[in-house]
Amino acid sequence: MKLDFDAKELRVYEKEEIFKIHPLWIRERSTEKGEVDQNSFQRLYDPEKIKPDLQIKNAQLLADNKMHVEFSDNHSATYCLDKLITEITRSNVLPPKIYWDKNDAELKKFSFAYGANESRQLFEILKFYHQYGYVVVEDLPAKDGEVIKFAEKIGFIRETNFGKLFNVRSQKQPNDLAYTSIELESHTDNPYRKPVPSIQFLFCIENSCKGGDSTVVDGFKVAEDLKKENPQAFNILVNTLINYKFEDNDAILEKTGKIIKLSARGELKQIKYSNRLDFVFYDEPKVLEEFYAAKRVMHQMINSDKYILQFHLQPGNLLIMNNYRTLHGRRSYNTSEGSRWLQGLYIDHDSAESKYKLLSKEVE
Ligand code: OGA
Ligand code: ZN
Numbered sequence: 001m002k003l004d005f006d007a008k009e010l011r012v013y014e015k016e017e018i019f020k021i022h023p024l025w026i027r028e029r030s031t032e033k034g035e036v037d038q039n040s041f042q043r044l045y046d047p048e049k050i051k052p053d054l055q056i057k058n059a060q061l062l063a064d065n066k067m068h069v070e071f072s073d074n075h076s077a078t079y080c081l082d083k084l085i086t087e088i089t090r091s092n093v094l095p096p097k098i099y100w101d102k103n104d105a106e107l108k109k110f111s112f113a114y115g116a117n118e119s120r121q122l123f124e125i126l127k128f129y130h131q132y133g134y135v136v137v138e139d140l141p142a143k144d145g146e147v148i149k150f151a152e153k154i155g156f157i158r159e160t161n162f163g164k165l166f167n168v169r170s171q172k173q174p175n176d177l178a179y180t181s182i183e184l185e186s187h188t189d190n191p192y193r194k195p196v197p198s199i200q201f202l203f204c205i206e207n208s209c210k211g212g213d214s215t216v217v218d219g220f221k222v223a224e225d226l227k228k229e230n231p232q233a234f235n236i237l238v239n240t241l242i243n244y245k246f247e248d249n250d251a252i253l254e255k256t257g258k259i260i261k262l263s264a265r266g267e268l269k270q271i272k273y274s275n276r277l278d279f280v281f282y283d284e285p286k287v288l289e290e291f292y293a294a295k296r297v298m299h300q301m302i303n304s305d306k307y308i309l310q311f312h313l314q315p316g317n318l319l320i321m322n323n324y325r326t327l328h329g330r331r332s333y334n335t336s337e338g339s340r341w342l343q344g345l346y347i348d349h350d351s352a353e354s355k356y357k358l359l360s361k362e363v364e
Contacts, residue, residue: 001081003067007055010069012081019088023054026069029084030077093357097325098131099221105309109138109317112150122153123359125320130356133326134216134319140203142315147203147343150318155351158197160190161251168202168342170335175248177276181209181335186217186302186327189346191244191272192253197346200323204313208338214319215329217307219271222327223260226298233294238262240291243279244272256281259298270324275299302327313342324349 002013010021027050028043030036036043055072062068062078070076085091110125129135140146148165151157157164162176170181178184190197202214227234237259246253259278261270272278280291301307310331313319321328323346333340 001061001065003059003061005056005059007057007072010056010059012067012085014081014085019085021084021088023056023071024050024052026056026079026084027054027071027073027075027077029079029087030075032075032077035075035077093360094353095127095130097133097220099224100132100218101221101225101307102305102309105132105218107136107309107311109136111139112137113139118153119359120363122355123363126154126352126356126359129320129322129352133218133220133322134328136311136313137318137320138314138316140316140318142205144205144343146205147201147318147345150203151201151345151347154355155199155347158346158348160193160197160346161253165343165345168344169340170333176246181212181333181340183332184329185275185299186215186308186329187274187276188219188272188327189274189323190246190253191257191274192246192255192277194255196255196270196272197323198349199347199352200321200328200344201347202313202319202321202328202342202344204315204317204319204342206315206339206341207313209333209335209340210337211331212333212340213310213312213331215308215310215331216319216321217302217309217327217329218325219273219302219327220268220325222298222301222307223268223271226301230294230297232290233297234260236290236294237298240287240294241281242272243281244274244277245279246277259295268325271327273298273302273327303329322349 004011008023010026012019012021031041035045051073056069057072058070060068065081067079067081068076069079108128110121110128112121112125125135125137140150148157168178171179174180189200223234240258241256242259244255244257257272259271259273260268261272263269280288
């Protein structure tokens with residue numbers, strides 16, 4: 001690593017790259033006493049303290065990949081260069097996402113036992129989950145409420161109008177198609193909520209009916225392929241505003257959004273797809289025709305064998321999915337023989353990410 005500077009710019013040379021750093025940006029990262037609280041590392045001063053014409057007076061490399069910088073306001077600070085470069089390159093401490101279709105998917109189940117060694121087991125579960133957007137855990141006690149006990153090891157439960165947990169069973173007068181025995185095609189859950197639930201847990205207590213296999217699809221892989229194969233359809237799904245809606249006697253829930261949401265940097269951020277809950281806004285016939293054609297392409301892809309990973313959940317199996325990336329569904333089942341009972345709930349992304357980061361410090 002090499003370093004040089006002038007009054008208005010600090011340059012760090014790392015391998016083939018040059019990172020050009022603004023004086024205000026690096027000044028703001030000082031963790032010296034008086035600048036940030038030494039326990040929480042939260043900033044103690046307000047932005048007016050640092051003048052816009054701040055300059056770099058001196059900068060030098062120290063041992064252990066550290067750097068010392070002196071500023072024109074008489075402040076000087078020591079920085080850890082690895083940490084700065086991680087922040088500049090936005091390298092994530094979460095494991096990188098691995099996109100998959102049916103051909104590269106393996107149904108790996110992770111056994112879990114309460115007690116000693118929980119951290120290592122949870123770490124492996126959350127690592128796979130962050131890479132693939134879903135994970136199956138096995139060997140949990142197939143009991144009512146067990147899913148809450150397990151989920152609370154990872155994060156806080158997001159309660160909804162369906163309760164802290166919801167029972168997925170065939171009912172006589174269901175307020176949702178999930179509570180019937182018909183097939184559910186690939187979908188993401190609850191696109192009508194603000195915010196949309198982040199992570200879905202589906203825990204199997206009974207599953208002896210004929211049928212009722214679970215399905216999962218990597219929505220980001222589908223979106224990536226769609227962009228290559230049919231960029232026009234991809235752009236329409238990125239840009240068309242949809243109203244997602246749920247209504248029963250106790251709740252009217254609506255959210256507007258796009259089927260494929262991109263970040264400001266153009267990365268895939270979220271898939272919201274539920275063919276039973278989406279209503280495109282009123283528009284010109286030509287616009288609508290193009291939208292329906294694009295939606296048909298996506299619908300066909302997410303329900304095709306090329307992308308679907310299908311398996312039968314056994315009692316004590318738990319399926320965890322990133323509801324912003326992974327679509328899920330189930331095959332129809334026959335209630336005349338056997339029984340099928342799943343319990344579901346939602347937690348937020350931040351808690352699962354935080355748990356993974358804490359565990360990686362603990363076990364690695
Ligand atoms: C759901 C759902 C799938 C199943 O409840 O959201 O998609 O296997 N259920 O019953
Ligand atoms: Zn669902």
